[in-house]
Amino acid sequence: MELAIIVPLLAAAVQSGTPILYATLGEIVTEKSGVLNLGVEGVMILGTLTAFVVALTTGSPVLAFVAAGVAGTLAAAIHGMVCLWFRGNQVVSGLALTILGTGLADYLGNAYVGRTAPGFSPVALPLLSEIPIVGPIFFNHDPLVYLTYGLPPLIWYGLMRTRPGLCLRAAGEYPAAATAAGLDVAAYRWFGILGGGFLMGLGGAYLSLSYTHLWTNNLTGGRGWIAVALVIFAFWRPGRAVFGAYLFGGIMALQLRLQASGTQLPSSLLLMLPYALTVIVLVLSSWRRGASEAPAALGVNMEPAD
Amino acid sequence: MRVLQALAVLMLCLSFSTVQAAEKEINVGFIYVSPIGDAGWSYAHDLARRELDGMEGVKTSYVEAVAEGPDSERVMLNMARKGYDVIFATSFGYMDPMLKVAKQFPNAKFMHCSGFKTADNMGNYFGRMYQARYLSGMVAGGMTRSKTIGYVAAFPIPEVIRGINAFTLGVQAVNPEATVRVVWTKTWYDPATEKEAAKSLLDVGADVIAQHQDSPGPQEAAQEKGVYSIGYNTDMSTFAPKSHLTAPIWNWAPFYRNVIEQVRNGSWKAESVWPGIETGIVDLAPFSAMVPKELQDRVMAARADIVAGSNRIFVGPIKDQKGAVRIAAGVVAPDQDLLGMTWFVQGVVGTTE
Numbered sequence: 001m002e003l004a005i006i007v008p009l010l011a012a013a014v015q016s017g018t019p020i021l022y023a024t025l026g027e028i029v030t031e032k033s034g035v036l037n038l039g040v041e042g043v044m045i046l047g048t049l050t051a052f053v054v055a056l057t058t059g060s061p062v063l064a065f066v067a068a069g070v071a072g073t074l075a076a077a078i079h080g081m082v083c084l085w086f087r088g089n090q091v092v093s094g095l096a097l098t099i100l101g102t103g104l105a106d107y108l109g110n111a112y113v114g115r116t117a118p119g120f121s122p123v124a125l126p127l128l129s130e131i132p133i134v135g136p137i138f139f140n141h142d143p144l145v146y147l148t149y150g151l152p153p154l155i156w157y158g159l160m161r162t163r164p165g166l167c168l169r170a171a172g173e174y175p176a177a178a179t180a181a182g183l184d185v186a187a188y189r190w191f192g193i194l195g196g197g198f199l200m201g202l203g204g205a206y207l208s209l210s211y212t213h214l215w216t217n218n219l220t221g222g223r224g225w226i227a228v229a230l231v232i233f234a235f236w237r238p239g240r241a242v243f244g245a246y247l248f249g250g251i252m253a254l255q256l257r258l259q260a261s262g263t264q265l266p267s268s269l270l271l272m273l274p275y276a277l278t279v280i281v282l283v284l285s286s287w288r289r290g291a292s293e294a295p296a297a298l299g300v301n302m303e304p305a306d
Numbered sequence: 307m308r309v310l311q312a313l314a315v316l317m318l319c320l321s322f323s324t325v326q327a328a329e330k331e332i333n334v335g336f337i338y339v340s341p342i343g344d345a346g347w348s349y350a351h352d353l354a355r356r357e358l359d360g361m362e363g364v365k366t367s368y369v370e371a372v373a374e375g376p377d378s379e380r381v382m383l384n385m386a387r388k389g390y391d392v393i394f395a396t397s398f399g400y401m402d403p404m405l406k407v408a409k410q411f412p413n414a415k416f417m418h419c420s421g422f423k424t425a426d427n428m429g430n431y432f433g434r435m436y437q438a439r440y441l442s443g444m445v446a447g448g449m450t451r452s453k454t455i456g457y458v459a460a461f462p463i464p465e466v467i468r469g470i471n472a473f474t475l476g477v478q479a480v481n482p483e484a485t486v487r488v489v490w491t492k493t494w495y496d497p498a499t500e501k502e503a504a505k506s507l508l509d510v511g512a513d514v515i516a517q518h519q520d521s522p523g524p525q526e527a528a529q530e531k532g533v534y535s536i537g538y539n540t541d542m543s544t545f546a547p548k549s550h551l552t553a554p555i556w557n558w559a560p561f562y563r564n565v566i567e568q569v570r571n572g573s574w575k576a577e578s579v580w581p582g583i584e585t586g587i588v589d590l591a592p593f594s595a596m597v598p599k600e601l602q603d604r605v606m607a608a609r610a611d612i613v614a615g616s617n618r619i620f621v622g623p624i625k626d627q628k629g630a631v632r633i634a635a636g637v638v639a640p641d642q643d644l645l646g647m648t649w650f651v652q653g654v655v656g657t658t659e
Contacts, residue, residue: 257509260510
């Protein structure tokens with residue numbers, strides 16, 4: 001393949017990777033606090049719908065983007081209530097949240113199918129976009145993509161280099177010890193759940209504000225599940241999440257481009273690629289490191305305070 | 307006196323029964339695979355349904371976004387139990403569920419769109435969309451500069467393959483050297499994937515994008531890149547006014563009205579029907595002003611030939627991708643071959659797998 005094909009492919013990889021990246025970062029924050037949220041798909045789609053409806057009614061994509069984050073936070077709050085107040089099973093609650101979210105979005109969004117709303121369009125960054133190869137790949141996107149360039153370092157710094165970040169991780173590693181040290185574990189877990197939900201909502205918003213400018217049932221198309229898998233692939237590290245999300249976005253874009261370039265490979269085989277990659281990645285990552293990188297108390301509810 | 311009385315009663319009864327017969331409402335149910343929305347496949351069916359609703363003595367209702375398979379069987383069963391007279395199921399995957407329900411309710415009439423199975427009280431119907439696709443292909447062939455046209459395709463089934471082939475033959479009728487590149491998305495409605503597929507075709511040099519799916523995703527991609535596009539199902543120009551040239555479209559109203567009339571006067575038969583552009587069931591959406599007048603005239607002349615039956619489109623010699631003659635010179639491909647088409651004509655780049 002020559003450069004004329006590879007550069008647009010990589011640019012497309014960044015773009016298709018972006019919604020997954022938002023959601024993956026959200027899930028990392030949530031899981032670091034010791035809560036497993038399998039409801040990413042449901043939280044995302046509610047963000048997608050909210051963004052679309054707000055953009056359509058107010059005409060402001062920025063407001064829509066923020067509203068989607070709020071919607072994601074609210075949706076994740078349901079998970080928080082079940083896990084933190086009622087100490088319900090985190091896996092079951094997360095699955096229920098996915099079903100609830102997709103169903104609710106289908107129901108509420110029915111009237112909006114087939115309409116178009118204002119959203120973000122690509123803005124080439126001056127100077128940066130003129131760098132050969134790197135420019136068109138990274139600096140000729142919409143503002144929501146640029147936002148993700150700053151997020152991973154910020155989250156990494158917040159989690160690894162600040163005191164609240166340390167406390168949040170303590171809540172995820174050893175809640176009993178954290179409680180003994182006088183930390184309010186529930187508060188940090190709430191922060192993990194709500195903050196994570198906010199990011200997942202933003203990821204959903206990307207799909208209806210930038211990727212397309214319309215709404216339809218199941219617009220997220222399983223991207224939330226991919227995010228859940230990518231967290232493990234990334235060993236809960238924001239930096240590796242970037243790599244994973246772009247790799248995944250790249251494979252999605254690659255299979256379509258292979259077809260367009262006139263390959264004789266069966267399309268069914270190519271369509272399988274992203275999912276085959278997920279399985280391979282999960283096998284490889286558990287092989288190499290075991291689950292040692294996971295927060296030790298992930299999925300374990302706190303003992304009720306006496 | 308007695309006789310008169312009896313006669314009066316008899317008259318009364320008779321008039322009553324005729325009044326009742328005239329007032330007997332026909333209940334018609336529609337099942338759609340996607341939400342109706344503002345454009346697309348289900349929307350096209352629903353436009354016709356709304357027209358039926360305006361007919362005297364006809365009452366319609368619909369259920370939208372019904373998943374193919376067991377879910378649809380439940381919906382059809384529900385309609386049949388409520389005593390619907392005619393049920394239209396408008397997606398391929400409703401075929402087997404409908405067959406099951408039809409056997410249980412011999413008095414209701416069942417009509418399945420785009421399938422191939424029939425029963426005593428179940429017919430199937432479709433339109434010769436390939437005719438309109440051929441015409442839209444002529445438009446694409448006349449407008450391309452790069453001689454590369456991108457086609458965002460749904461599933462590799464005969465209906466879609468036939469459409470791509472007819473489109474390509476239309477392209478070649480105007481621009482013999484142009485090729486049509488195909489990308490399969492394996493979706494009927496997934497705007498994100500379909501837009502990405504269109505972009506991948508734009509990256510390899512396509513300057514006209516055609517599509518089979520319901521979503522305006524490919525139209526958006528074409529407009530953003532500043533090239534042309536061809537819609538499908540309904541006029542998609544509102545989604546991409548700067549790129550949308552025309553679209554092969556459905557117009558179901560005359561067909562549905564006809565079916566209801568047949569049911570009413572008892573002439574309805576369970577059979578397979580495949581009407582063409584001459585009945586108005588398929589057609590071309592109005593041309594954009596970007597299409598030059600002489601190209602428009604050329605396409606309309608071809609349309610007249612198809613209506614008159616002098617252009618049957620799949621007329622030999624037609625070669626497949628490997629150059630083997632699949633339809634011999636002078637032979638018109640029989641409907642049976644068209645309905646089971648699984649090979650691409652020469653000039654298509656892509657595989658049918």
